[in-house]
Amino acid sequence: MIQYRFISFILGIFLSILAGAMVIPALMDLLHGDPDWVYFAEAAAITGFVGVLLGLSCKPDAPPSLEIRETFILTVSSWMMISAFASLPFILSSVAPTMTDAFFEAVSGLTTTGATVFQDLDYAPPGILLWRALLQWLGGVGIVVMAMTILPALKIGGMQLFRNEFSDRSEKYLPRISQVATAILSTYLLFSTLCSVAYWLAGMTPFEAICIMMSTVSTAGFATSDLSIGSFNSPWIEAIAIVFMILGSTTLLLCTRFLQGDVKSLWKDPQVRVYLCLLLVASACLTGWLWQTQQYDGLTAFRQGVFAAVSIGSTTGFTIGDFSVWGGFSVIFLFLLMFIGGCTGSTAGGIKIFRFQILFKAAQLQLRQLRRPHGIFIPLYNMQRLKESEFMSVLAFFALYIFCYAALALSLTLCDIDVLSSLSGSATILGNVGPGLGDQISYHGNYSALPDPAKWIVMFGMLLGRLELLTILIFFSPSFWRT
Numbered sequence: 001m002i003q004y005r006f007i008s009f010i011l012g013i014f015l016s017i018l019a020g021a022m023v024i025p026a027l028m029d030l031l032h033g034d035p036d037w038v039y040f041a042e043a044a045a046i047t048g049f050v051g052v053l054l055g056l057s058c059k060p061d062a063p064p065s066l067e068i069r070e071t072f073i074l075t076v077s078s079w080m081m082i083s084a085f086a087s088l089p090f091i092l093s094s095v096a097p098t099m100t101d102a103f104f105e106a107v108s109g110l111t112t113t114g115a116t117v118f119q120d121l122d123y124a125p126p127g128i129l130l131w132r133a134l135l136q137w138l139g140g141v142g143i144v145v146m147a148m149t150i151l152p153a154l155k156i157g158g159m160q161l162f163r164n165e166f167s168d169r170s171e172k173y174l175p176r177i178s179q180v181a182t183a184i185l186s187t188y189l190l191f192s193t194l195c196s197v198a199y200w201l202a203g204m205t206p207f208e209a210i211c212i213m214m215s216t217v218s219t220a221g222f223a224t225s226d227l228s229i230g231s232f233n234s235p236w237i238e239a240i241a242i243v244f245m246i247l248g249s250t251t252l253l254l255c256t257r258f259l260q261g262d263v264k265s266l267w268k269d270p271q272v273r274v275y276l277c278l279l280l281v282a283s284a285c286l287t288g289w290l291w292q293t294q295q296y297d298g299l300t301a302f303r304q305g306v307f308a309a310v311s312i313g314s315t316t317g318f319t320i321g322d323f324s325v326w327g328g329f330s331v332i333f334l335f336l337l338m339f340i341g342g343c344t345g346s347t348a349g350g351i352k353i354f355r356f357q358i359l360f361k362a363a364q365l366q367l368r369q370l371r372r373p374h375g376i377f378i379p380l381y382n383m384q385r386l387k388e389s390e391f392m393s394v395l396a397f398f399a400l401y402i403f404c405y406a407a408l409a410l411s412l413t414l415c416d417i418d419v420l421s422s423l424s425g426s427a428t429i430l431g432n433v434g435p436g437l438g439d440q441i442s443y444h445g446n447y448s449a450l451p452d453p454a455k456w457i458v459m460f461g462m463l464l465g466r467l468e469l470l471t472i473l474i475f476f477s478p479s480f481w482r483t
């Protein structure tokens with residue numbers, strides 16, 4: 001029997017936290033004399049009332065234990081319900097012309113995709129800009145917690161590999177899981193503080209520094225201007241963004257260990273090593289292309305190439321220039337980079353580096369087996385023996401990812417979206433990147449030109465990519481609902 005009562009109790013807690021977060025932009029608008037503070041107060045009251053009502057009425061008598069099926073239901077229902085209530089300020093303030101646009105912006109923020117349907121952000125009320133940033137920042141925390149605790153238990157896409165990484169090994173550093181979560185949250189807060197201070201010292205206003213910081217450390221991509229980071233035209237700001245985009249897209253648990261004195265923890269991890277090398281190679285390729293085609297001088301080519309590689313590679317989606325006009329090589333290169341993503345246990349989206357490493361090991365193992373049919377080969381990943389079930393989980397994830405990508409692209413074309421926008425849009429929403437290519441999806445990540453049916457498809461794709469595919473797709477299996 002599914003414990004819907006306990007699930008509703010947890011959802012009530014989440015909604016109460018969300019209501020408390022709504023007070024922050026309300027105070028910001030009140031201090032600026034903007035009348036939109038009323039809408040945030042109303043949204044906080046509605047959300048808080050529902051959250052407290054669920055919390056009090058569904059409080060369990062004893063601490064229950066969630067089974068696998070209930071964990072799936074709680075994970076998906078929490079992201080969907082929080083997205084629905086997070087859209088209330090956009091609806092009440094009329095900053096979003098339709099409910100579809102309001103829900104789109106909330107889903108994009110919480111999934112750290114960074115796609116937007118809002119225009120004229122330079123003139124938007126401060127509370128709205130802050131709320132968009134807060135949604136990304138809170139979504140980033142939720143993503144890390146989900147990657148640490150839920151997905152390894154559910155064995156989604158090979159994430160069971162990190163069950164020991166995030167629990168057994170962690171006991172050597174911090175004896176309880178709650179302490180591990182607290183330490184990682186402290187690291188997230190530390191990165192947030194350092195990033196906002198650095199932005200402020202580089203020339204941003206305190207408000208801009210806080211909003212852009214939340215987008216950077218969560219690798220999300222919402223900005224306070226339609227021109228994204230390019231509106232500042234500052235190499236120092238771009239350099240700070242690059243550093244914290246990389247930190248946000250690496251495993252936060254390893255960053256925590258690094259700060260605790262284990263200075264070799266980051267470089268010893270094979271996923272982090274490959275990821276950093278990938279960003280280095282991508283930066284060099286784009287810089288070389290831009291310089292060789294004489295689109296920019298050497299320094300500007302380096303500045304544009306490195307920023308684009310890190311922004312897309314980390315799935316943040318910030319832009320400082322129109323990469324859609326750089327030529328065929330750079331467009332295809334960045335398009336492929338959208339699929340890869342960052343490290344597991346980070347705020348980044350995409351397929352994740354470790355899955356590509358395991359796919360390579362599977363191919364390597366197959367080639368060795370063909371050469372020596374009777375040989376016995378033991379594949380290892382991060383000093384752990386890879387089981388056949390882990391190989392199958394990763395291979396199944398790759399197959400589903402390609403299938404979902406094709407289905408999303410075809411669905412968008414049915415909504416009269418041009419081919420390039422459909423192909424790039426499907427890649428960027430499934431990888432939670434943001435910017436796209438084509439006539440109807442801009443390189444700034446603006447999706448306002450899409451019709452409403454296409455926006456709902458995009459929203460489904462963002463949740464599908466953020467929740468690692470199977471967490472949602474399993475709901476379409478009849479056997480999942482059988483007792």
